[in-house]
Structures are given as C-alpha cells and as structure tokens.
Amino acid sequence: MDTHTAPLPLAENLWMLAYPLKMLGADLRRNVTLIRLGSGKVVIHSTAPFSLEDIAAIRALGEPGWLLDGILRHDTFAKEGRAAFPGIPYLAPDGFSEVVGFPTESIVPAPVEWDGELLALEIQGAPEARDTALLHVPSRTLILTELVFNFGGDEPLWTEMLLRVAVGGEHHPGMSRPVKAGVKDKAAFESSLATILGWDFDRVIVGHGDVIEFDGKAKLRAALAAAGFSPG
Structure with a gap:
C-alpha cells in the first residue's frame, strides 16, 4: 500500500x-496516523521517511502541532521526522530522547x-517498551x-513466514512474541489493557499492518486472550 502523497481518509479529521x-526482507509497513483537532492543529502519530510531497500533503490538512512516537523502540525514522517538522x-x-539523541x-x-x-495511556507492566495507546474520541478510533x-493471509510468502515466526499463525490481529516477552508485570499490563478496552472505540489503527x-x-x-492475557 503506497499512499505517500495522498493521505488515506479513515474518518472525519482522521487520515493514514x-x-x-523492511525487516529481514519482509515488509512490515509503518503506518502514520494524522489526527486533526478542533483547533486545526494536526497530531502526526509515528514518524517516517517523509518526502517533500508528504510534508506538503500533511500541511494541507492543518498546522502540524505535534510529532509522536508511541514506543521506545520506534526510533527508526525519528531523525527524519524531526527534520521534516522542526x-x-x-x-x-x-x-526516547536518550535513544535518538535529541x-x-x-x-x-x-x-x-x-x-x-x-x-493517551501508557501501557504499564512492560518497561522496556513503554507503549502508549491513543483514543480519537470523535471517530471512536x-x-x-x-x-x-x-x-x-494474502501477504507475500516471505512476509508470511516472518510473521509466523514473530507473531504466530494468528496475526489478524495478533500480539508479537517480543511484545509478549516484554511483559514483566502481568497484573499491571492487564490493568492497562482493561482501561483501554473500557474506552469507546470500534476502529483500530495498528502501527504495522x-x-x-x-x-x-x-x-x-480476542488477540489479547490468544496471547494469554485476560484484561477483564
């Protein structure tokens, strides 16, 4: 999926x-979510190798207000994001600042x-990730x-093979083995998941997929339960 110069509209004031x-030859994709607030400012969720056309397309939606990367290991394109929207x-x-150097x-x-x-809620119990979930209230996303x-199930063979190693056979959706292994306090993790599942949402935007x-x-x-977590 290549939408670089045309953000894909998902709902009112919400694009991707x-x-x-690429990871070990497979394309795990990086999704960038764009949220326009009532003020007209845009939240850019996740960084990427933004081209000049991408930057112009994002600015056409509204005034860039914030860059955001939601997990400690999401630094792949951090410097490109910072340069694109200084x-x-x-x-x-x-x-995160210690990882990226700014x-x-x-x-x-x-x-x-x-x-x-x-x-915004930081998911507790996985200190090496410090993953953060967001809820766009107006669109229930x-x-x-x-x-x-x-x-x-229609991914290229090599991508499918890597997903089976990293996530397992059920990855529509599914929790990766590294994320599951990173949970050090299951009770705290499940408590955060319970809060998230208590939010009012129907659509889910994932960082990859x-x-x-x-x-x-x-x-x-169902994906959380398949990974062995019962948030209540």
Whole structure:
C-alpha cells in the first residue's frame, strides 16, 4: 500500500499514510496516523521517511502541532521526522530522547489542547517498551503502536513466514512474541489493557499492518486472550 502523497481518509479529521518497513526482507509497513483537532492543529502519530510531497500533503490538512512516537523502540525514522517538522513538540515515552539523541517530551499527561478529543495511556507492566495507546474520541478510533499487528493471509510468502515466526499463525490481529516477552508485570499490563478496552472505540489503527475497520474491540480482546492475557 503506497499512499505517500495522498493521505488515506479513515474518518472525519482522521487520515493514514503507509510506508514500507523492511525487516529481514519482509515488509512490515509503518503506518502514520494524522489526527486533526478542533483547533486545526494536526497530531502526526509515528514518524517516517517523509518526502517533500508528504510534508506538503500533511500541511494541507492543518498546522502540524505535534510529532509522536508511541514506543521506545520506534526510533527508526525519528531523525527524519524531526527534520521534516522542526520546531514542534516531539512526544515520546520517557527515555526516547536518550535513544535518538535529541530532546523529546512525555506523551502522558497528554497536552491540554487534546482535551475531549484525544486520550493517551501508557501501557504499564512492560518497561522496556513503554507503549502508549491513543483514543480519537470523535471517530471512536483506537490508535496503537506495537501492542498488536494486523496482517491478513494474502501477504507475500516471505512476509508470511516472518510473521509466523514473530507473531504466530494468528496475526489478524495478533500480539508479537517480543511484545509478549516484554511483559514483566502481568497484573499491571492487564490493568492497562482493561482501561483501554473500557474506552469507546470500534476502529483500530495498528502501527504495522491493516486498519481494523469494524468490531475492533472484540478483535483486540480476542488477540489479547490468544496471547494469554485476560484484561477483564
């Protein structure tokens, strides 16, 4: 999926750009979510190798207000993102700035300007990831980074083979083995998941893979249960 110069509209004030992300020869894709707030400012969720056309397309949606990377290991394109949108706050988990070598600000607590439109929760119990979930309230959309992947059965053979190693046979959606192994406090992790599942959402945007357009909450709950977690 190549949408570089044309953000894909998902709902009112919500778009996505998809980029290749090659790992061991497979394309796990990097999804960038664009959220326009009532103020007209745009939240750029996840960084990518933005071209000049991409930057222009994002600016056409509204004034870039924040860059955001939702997990400590999401630094692949951080420098490209910072260069593409200099001078705006770069939000990331605590510790991200040490990884990328430039200052970032905490995602939580979320900026006051997001009130009523965008919620943010750091998923506890997995300290090496510090993954953060967002909820776009108006469109009832959950925005994730790496909690789950969502790839169908029509991926190229090599991508499918890598997914089976990294995630398992069920990856529509599914939790990767590294994410599961990173959980050090299961009770705290499940408590955060319970909070997320208590939010009002139907659509789920994942950091890697296809958007879950319908029944996202039920599909997420099933994927978490398949990975051995019972958030209640």
